[in-house]
Amino acid sequence: MARVEVENVGIDFPVYGVQRSLRKALFERATGRFMPRTGPRHTRPVVNALDGVSLALEDGDRLGVIGHNGAGKTTLLKAIAGIYEPIVGEVRIEGKVTPLFDVLPGLDFDDTGYENVVTAGLLLGMTRRDIKAAIPQIEAFSELGDYLSLPVRTYSDGMVTRLGFSVATTIEPGILLIDEGIATGDAGFGERAARRMAEFIGRSSILVLASHDEDFIRRACNKALLMSAGRIVEQGAVDEVLSLYRERRQGNDGAMHARAKMAT
Amino acid sequence: MASARLVPGPVSTEVRAWDDLIDGLMCWEIWGRLGWLEVKRRYRRTVIGPFWSAISICIFVFALGSVGSSLFHRDASDYMPFLASGMIVWVLLSNTITESCDLFIDGANLFRQLRFNYSVLAYALVWRTAIGFLHNLVVYVGIALIYAPHLLSPAALLALPGLFVVAVNGVWIALALGMLCQRFRDVQQLVTVILQLAMFVTPIFWSPNFMPAHDARFFVVIVNPLYYLVDIVRAPLLGQVPSVATVLGAAFITVAGWVVTYQLFCHYRKRIAYWS
Numbered sequence: 001m002a003r004v005e006v007e008n009v010g011i012d013f014p015v016y017g018v019q020r021s022l023r024k025a026l027f028e029r030a031t032g033r034f035m036p037r038t039g040p041r042h043t044r045p046v047v048n049a050l051d052g053v054s055l056a057l058e059d060g061d062r063l064g065v066i067g068h069n070g071a072g073k074t075t076l077l078k079a080i081a082g083i084y085e086p087i088v089g090e091v092r093i094e095g096k097v098t099p100l101f102d103v104l105p106g107l108d109f110d111d112t113g114y115e116n117v118v119t120a121g122l123l124l125g126m127t128r129r130d131i132k133a134a135i136p137q138i139e140a141f142s143e144l145g146d147y148l149s150l151p152v153r154t155y156s157d158g159m160v161t162r163l164g165f166s167v168a169t170t171i172e173p174g175i176l177l178i179d180e181g182i183a184t185g186d187a188g189f190g191e192r193a194a195r196r197m198a199e200f201i202g203r204s205s206i207l208v209l210a211s212h213d214e215d216f217i218r219r220a221c222n223k224a225l226l227m228s229a230g231r232i233v234e235q236g237a238v239d240e241v242l243s244l245y246r247e248r249r250q251g252n253d254g255a256m257h258a259r260a261k262m263a264t
Numbered sequence: 265m266a267s268a269r270l271v272p273g274p275v276s277t278e279v280r281a282w283d284d285l286i287d288g289l290m291c292w293e294i295w296g297r298l299g300w301l302e303v304k305r306r307y308r309r310t311v312i313g314p315f316w317s318a319i320s321i322c323i324f325v326f327a328l329g330s331v332g333s334s335l336f337h338r339d340a341s342d343y344m345p346f347l348a349s350g351m352i353v354w355v356l357l358s359n360t361i362t363e364s365c366d367l368f369i370d371g372a373n374l375f376r377q378l379r380f381n382y383s384v385l386a387y388a389l390v391w392r393t394a395i396g397f398l399h400n401l402v403v404y405v406g407i408a409l410i411y412a413p414h415l416l417s418p419a420a421l422l423a424l425p426g427l428f429v430v431a432v433n434g435v436w437i438a439l440a441l442g443m444l445c446q447r448f449r450d451v452q453q454l455v456t457v458i459l460q461l462a463m464f465v466t467p468i469f470w471s472p473n474f475m476p477a478h479d480a481r482f483f484v485v486i487v488n489p490l491y492y493l494v495d496i497v498r499a500p501l502l503g504q505v506p507s508v509a510t511v512l513g514a515a516f517i518t519v520a521g522w523v524v525t526y527q528l529f530c531h532y533r534k535r536i537a538y539w540s
Contacts, residue, residue, distance in 0.1 A: 013538060014538060016539075078376075081378075081379050082379040083375065083376060083377070083378070083379055083380075083537055084537050084538065085280075085534040085537070087534075097379065099377070099378060099379065101376075101377045101378075102373075102377035102378070105374060105377055105378055106298065106301070106374065108301060108305060110305065110308050111301070111304075118297070119297060119301065122293055122294050122297060123294065123374070123378060124378070127293075128293065
């Protein structure tokens with residue numbers, strides 16, 4: 001039984017830069033003793049990436065997350081993955097989570113294809129035995145042949161994508177989180193990849209897919225969620241949410257204005 | 265790493281931090297590989313690889329050794345092994361400290377893409393500095409063979425528990441400095457400055473017993489935590505059992521360092537992803 005529960009999650013990214021120095025922090029600390037705090041306690045600007053987000057998913061749910069750039073899609077996925085532990089609210093997960101943001105983590109261009117497969121596989125949570133068992137599949141699907149024994153720097157971009165896609169899709173996904181990166185990757189190499197992707201998604205217990213691509217969401221998902229400015233605008237049936245998305249895109253959309261604000 | 269089985273319900277930051285440290289240690293295949301790949305990456309397409317570091321130490325030891333032995337009126341058979349063993353341990357410590365500053369800055373591309381036990385990066389760092397140390401050990405063995413072959417006795421194996429102590433300390437140093445330097449980028453520069461000075465203040469080129477008895481400056485040695493960590497490995501390499509003071513000092517640093525780091529790690533672990 002897999003389950004994802006996101007409860008009233010809020011995530012703010014502090015914006016460092018001018019203030020990212022020890023001097024400033026020491027100075028604040030020092031002056032804080034002498035000057036009564038009148039203003040808000042923290043005056044560091046933050047980007048409010050998620051705000052009051054709640055959702056619940058169970059086995060068999062395939063959720064498409066749609067929204068403009070900066071709507072909070074990726075942050076939501078990363079919160080579910082446990083990459084960003086929320087500052088406010090709570091994320092509860094039952095089951096194994098496979099986040100596919102980077103399909104070849106730890107990629108070293110000077111290592112051979114085979115060596116990179118081992119590094120990426122280990123980082124993606126496979127054991128050495130899993131990886132060994134997956135090698136024939138990876139060889140067959142990537143069609144890289146002898147290139148797998150050569151350093152990855154000799155590959156073309158397309159070949160690297162193919163290798164990454166082949167590695168990622170051999171994983172036992174569990175709760176699968178996909179960002180648009182890998183989704184657009186499949187358009188690059190055709191029908192075979194699309195089939196493998198569909199089969200891979202089919203093996204997952206829960207899917208959360210963030211994308212701009214309405215067709216891909218329509219094909220892969222049975223639920224959808226529209227985000228804007230870090231909040232959930234609507235969640236429900238795929239068609240309803242997508243038509244709302246289209247309506248809002250034609251009208252004046254609130255998501256595009258800057259959301260930097262001073263935290264209180 | 266990417267797969268996480270999280271316990272449902274609220275989990276305290278202490279539990280998360282503890283799990284991170286333990287689960288991270290269990291992922292020895294991952295940190296072993298990350299550490300090894302980093303060594304490979306650094307010396308890629310060189311013929312002798314990490315032995316370049318050994319060569320640099322070797323030149324240093326011969327140059328300074330010939331000056332130092334006359335300067336301090338020491339017999340070469342005494343001073344050369346002392347300098348060689350001190351230098352390789354010093355290089356181990358200073359590499360650990362320097363590289364700790366980049367721990368979470370360089371590691372960001374991993375832990376922002378995957379759910380990650382942050383401690384894995386610290387273990388990988390300690391492992392790769394240990395690999396460097398093993399290469400540098402050649403210098404000590406070479407010098408000992410030339411000047412004082414009797415030092416290469418089974419008693420030198422007492423250095424192994426000492427190395428273990430240094431490794432245990434390396435992990436907290438990596439985590440603490442990693443977090444500090446990630447949040448406050450000035451700290452890295454500060455550490456560089458302090459390390460340069462520390463090399464001369466720590467008894468590497470000179471021994472505390474070169475000092476006149478009851479010299480007030482002996483204080484500098486006693487308060488220097490690096491001295492204990494150097495001595496606990498160096499003493500066995502010179503055929504001595506580490507002194508009680510050294511053992512107690514090292515134990516104190518280990519405990520104190522871990523207590524402080526554990527508190528920091530509990531409080532700020534969650535922030536690491538946001539700081540990058």
